[in-house]
Amino acid sequence: MENIATENTTLCPSARPESGDSVVFGVVSGTVAQPRIAYLKQPQPVTDELIAKSSPATPAEIFRTAGRCIESGCMHFDGKDCRLAQRIVENLSVVTEELPPCSIRRNCRWWQQEGKTACMRCPQVVTDTYNPSQLIRDVAKPTAL
Numbered sequence: 001m002e003n004i005a006t007e008n009t010t011l012c013p014s015a016r017p018e019s020g021d022s023v024v025f026g027v028v029s030g031t032v033a034q035p036r037i038a039y040l041k042q043p044q045p046v047t048d049e050l051i052a053k054s055s056p057a058t059p060a061e062i063f064r065t066a067g068r069c070i071e072s073g074c075m076h077f078d079g080k081d082c083r084l085a086q087r088i089v090e091n092l093s094v095v096t097e098e099l100p101p102c103s104i105r106r107n108c109r110w111w112q113q114e115g116k117t118a119c120m121r122c123p124q125v126v127t128d129t130y131n132p133s134q135l136i137r138d139v140a141k142p143t144a145l
Contacts, residue, residue, distance in 0.1 A: 011107045012074070014084060014127055015067030017059035022046045025104045026064035028126050037064050037123045039101050060127035069109045075142040085110040085118050087139045094120040 015022050023043035030036035044050070046065060054062045071077050076084035088110070099119050105111050110118035129136060 007107075009107060010069040010109050010112065011066040011104050012069040012082070013064065013066050013104060013108050013110055013122065014125065015065050016127070017046045017051065017063060017065045019065075019067040022065040022067035023104070024050065024063045024065050025102065028062055028064065032131065035124060035126045035129075036095070037100070037125070039123075040103060041101070043103050058128050061129075064125070064127065066104045066108070081113055082109050083142070084140070085114050088121050088125065089114045089117045091135060091139050092121045092124060095124045096120055 013025070017024075023045055024040065025043045026037035026039045028035050029038045043066065046059070046063075050063075051059050059065070069077075069082070072079065074082075076082050096119075099105075099116060100123055102108070102111075102119065102122070105119070110122065132140070
């Protein structure tokens with residue numbers, strides 16, 4: 001099967017690493033208080049070996065992964081848009097002056113939906129955070145439709 005990051009499919013840049021066909025497109029760096037994603041030049045498939053290397057942390061603490069956007073199967077999808085992407089754009093500060101060197105951008109749901117404004121905030125998004133601020137908790141919490 002062709003790598004999902006090179007197929008003509010919409011990708012969720014906040015997919016769980018366990019989702020089956022996910023790829024790593026970034027590694028969490030920075031600090032606990034100010035995490036930043038270091039983007040990979042090429043997305044890498046999530047493998048059992050890669051997951052094992054993250055131990056004792058969870059893979060989602062260390063890697064940013066993308067997988068097929070499951071639309072209606074996701075708690076953040078409202079039938080048309082990704083509400084997580086909307087909340088990120090509406091609530092999080094810009095953390096970069098330039099578009100990050102993201103290898104999944106052309107297929108990214110957030111890019112397709114929110115454009116550059118999502119990309120300028122994306123480097124601070126970490127999937128598993130154990131001490132999130134109230135702002136991060138509010139942004140990540142699904143809203144009732």
